[in-house]
Amino acid sequence: MTADTPAPAPERSDFIRDIVAADLASGRVSKVVTRFPPEPNGHLHIGHAKAICLDFGVAAEFGGQCNLRFDDTNPLKEEQEYIDGIQADIRWLGFDWGENLFYASDYFEQLYAWAVHLIEHGKAFVDDLTAEEIRETRGTLTEPGSDSPYRDRTVEENLDLFARMRAGEFPNGARVLRAKIDMAANNINLRDPVLYRIVHATHPRTGDAWCIYPTYDYAHGQSDAIEGVTHSLCTLEFDVHRALYDWLIENLPVPSVPRQYEFARLNLTYVVLSKRFLLKLVNDGRVRGWDDPRMPTLAGLRRRGYPAEGIRDFALEVGIVKADSVHEYAMLEHSIRNVLNRTSVRRFAVLDPVKVVIENYPDGQVEQMEVVNNPEDPSAGTRLVEFSRELYLERDDFMEEPAPKFFRLSPGREVRLRNAYFVTCTSVVKDSSGRVTELRCTYDPLTRGGDSPDGRRPKATLHWVSAAHAIPAEVRLYDQLFARPDPGSDGRDLLEDLNPESETVLTGALLEPSLAEVPAGETVQFERLGYFCVDPDSAPGAPVFNRTMTLKDTWAKVQARG
Ligand code: ATP
Ligand code: MG
Numbered sequence: 139m140t141a142d143t144p145a146p147a148p149e150r151s152d153f154i155r156d157i158v159a160a161d162l163a164s165g166r167v168s169k170v171v172t173r174f175p176p177e178p179n180g181h182l183h184i185g186h187a188k189a190i191c192l193d194f195g196v197a198a199e200f201g202g203q204c205n206l207r208f209d210d211t212n213p214l215k216e217e218q219e220y221i222d223g224i225q226a227d228i229r230w231l232g233f234d235w236g237e238n239l240f241y242a243s244d245y246f247e248q249l250y251a252w253a254v255h256l257i258e259h260g261k262a263f264v265d266d267l268t269a270e271e272i273r274e275t276r277g278t279l280t281e282p283g284s285d286s287p288y289r290d291r292t293v294e295e296n297l298d299l300f301a302r303m304r305a306g307e308f309p310n311g312a313r314v315l316r317a318k319i320d321m322a323a324n325n326i327n328l329r330d331p332v333l334y335r336i337v338h339a340t341h342p343r344t345g346d347a348w349c350i351y352p353t354y355d356y357a358h359g360q361s362d363a364i365e366g367v368t369h370s371l372c373t374l375e376f377d378v379h380r381a382l383y384d385w386l387i388e389n390l391p392v393p394s395v396p397r398q399y400e401f402a403r404l405n406l407t408y409v410v411l412s413k414r415f416l417l418k419l420v421n422d423g424r425v426r427g428w429d430d431p432r433m434p435t436l437a438g439l440r441r442r443g444y445p446a447e448g449i450r451d452f453a454l455e456v457g458i459v460k461a462d463s464v465h466e467y468a469m470l471e472h473s474i475r476n477v478l479n480r481t482s483v484r485r486f487a488v489l490d491p492v493k494v495v496i497e498n499y500p501d502g503q504v505e506q507m508e509v510v511n512n513p514e515d516p517s518a519g520t521r522l523v524e525f526s527r528e529l530y531l532e533r534d535d536f537m538e539e540p541a542p543k544f545f546r547l548s549p550g551r552e553v554r555l556r557n558a559y560f561v562t563c564t565s566v567v568k569d570s571s572g573r574v575t576e577l578r579c580t581y582d583p584l585t586r587g588g589d590s591p592d593g594r595r596p597k598a599t600l601h602w603v604s605a606a607h608a609i610p611a612e613v614r615l616y617d618q619l620f621a622r623p624d625p626g627s628d629g630r631d632l633l634e635d636l637n638p639e640s641e642t643v644l645t646g647a648l649l650e651p652s653l654a655e656v657p658a659g660e661t662v663q664f665e666r667l668g669y670f671c672v673d674p675d676s677a678p679g680a681p682v683f684n685r686t687m688t689l690k691d692t693w694a695k696v697q698a699r700g
Contacts, residue, residue, distance in 0.1 A: 152458035170202030178220035180413030191453035194233040206235035213341035227436040264299040282322035363392035373403040407623035443661040443671030443686030448474035472693035487664040491530035528605035545597035560585040608648035
């Protein structure tokens with residue numbers, strides 16, 4: 139970026155962007171460097187999307203750089219599959235780290251050397267207490283902890299033991315390295331926190347080179363310093379870790395001084411954002427995998443048909459604040475629907491078909507009806523859809539004895555078939571169980587295209603497909619994964635709150651023929667029904683569509699309620 143191409147002004151202002159702007163103005167930093175630091179122990183979810191939009195967004199707006207750094211410090215839970223998936227998801231969301239791909243494991247040797255530095259300066263010691271004993275002696279919010287009996291080991295003894303920890307002489311859990319700070323500190327995170335653990339496990343990147351691994355608290359700030367990160371942005375639960383973050387930076391010869399800032403995490407009604415729980419759903423076979431269209435993962439939302447642009451819009455809309463809150467899922471849907479409404483072509487699809495025979499329409503005749511692809515986007519043009527004597531309509535668009543306010547098809551009533559003709563139901567054919575198998579209708583040839591010269595206006599306009607031309611499809615209707623807006627509240631098991639009707643598979647849907655050609659991942663609007671996208675389970679001649687969402691904008695109602 140040169141002097142005559144200034145960075146674009148931030149689209150929104152928030153306390154983080156204010157801090158960054160002030161730091162640039164005062165000269166505390168000359169170039170903004172942020173990072174997104176996922177642990178590769180699962181796939182990214184919509185909460186991570188908020189963090190990604192902030193980390194990459196701030197860097198871009200202020201002409202800086204955002205690193206992607208894998209926080210790969212726990213080999214027991216981390217896998218290459220997640221490393222690959224996370225990169226694909228961030229790219230899909232629309233962000234690019236360029237050359238700046240890093241791993242905390244790149245710094246293991248440096249982190250080890252700095253741990254030795256702490257020991258040499260009397261600021262870290264090897265502790266033989268068990269994890270349980272360390273917990274028991276840590277004290278509480280109101281009582282101080284007590285010193286470990288191993289706290290006063292000599293520097294020589296600590297150096298020797300730490301080297302032997304690294305060399306693999308001790309089993310898992312036998313010893314840890316702890317910082318020597320203050321067991322009476324008000325902030326529990328400063329009560330001699332653990333810096334290294336013994337874990338005999340193969341790491342996805344460093345293999346068996348190490349059997350001691352740094353904790354998140356030890357690795358994170360130092361990795362930031364190595365990369366020259368200026369603003370290390372994280373969620374509020376790290377607020378109490380900041381004192382330790384700063385203590386380590388002050389007590390180590392690090393090459394730069396990063397600062398940590400915390401913002402509120404994203405919470406959504408009907409959604410659980412915990413990688414651990416999402417992994418359980420996958421492992422227990424409760425969903426079709428990490429990318430199940432009901433999952434709040436980016437892979438799941440993508441398969442569901444949510445466009446990346448809508449997710450970015452939502453992240454901007456929720457904003458960056460310092461107080462935790464829960465956002466309505468309908469607000470996310472609103473952002474998604476805004477994008478889909480603009481970008482999705484309209485198509486005819488009948489999900490639960492009932493046959494219609496138009497008795498006065500010439501047998502064997504086929505007409506090509508011109509239909510607008512997207513009323514929101516004239517450039518999307520029009521298409522031709524076959525109309526013939528035998529059609530299918532949506533079963534619930536017919537009622538033999540219409541309820542009050544039911545204005546769609548019933549015996550003796552005229553309705554409009556969109557972009558085709560007005561038809562009137564003349565009789566009903568049923569099977570022995572009384573189920574409607576066929577509707578007999580007549581049409582008015584003067585209403586071609588959907589308007590009558592005499593100005594008649596039917597109260598309903600229905601979608602339809604031609605029986606001879608329609609293609610069969612499987613359609614999967616999705617609803618919230620949880621039946622309650624606050625899953626797991628009042629101590630209930632999360633699994634108890636799963637929505638047993640979150641997925642309904644329809645196998646007899648009939649689609650207009652052009653829907654055979656929609657590429658996987660593209661979202662279309664089935665007229666009057668909602669947005670649908672092609673699932674990767676589709677095979678040639680056997681398409682599978684997922685319902686992304688219905689057309690009902692419940693967010694508008696929420697807004698109106700105030
Ligand atoms: P989870 O709690 O879902 O298991 P995590 O926090 O352990 O996720 P990380 O891989 O450590 O997952 O997260 C990477 C970054 O994403 C962190 O900086 C974290 O603060 C941020 N992040 C995680 N969850 C959310 C959320 N719900 N909203 C905003 N940011 C989040
Ligand atoms: Mg985490």
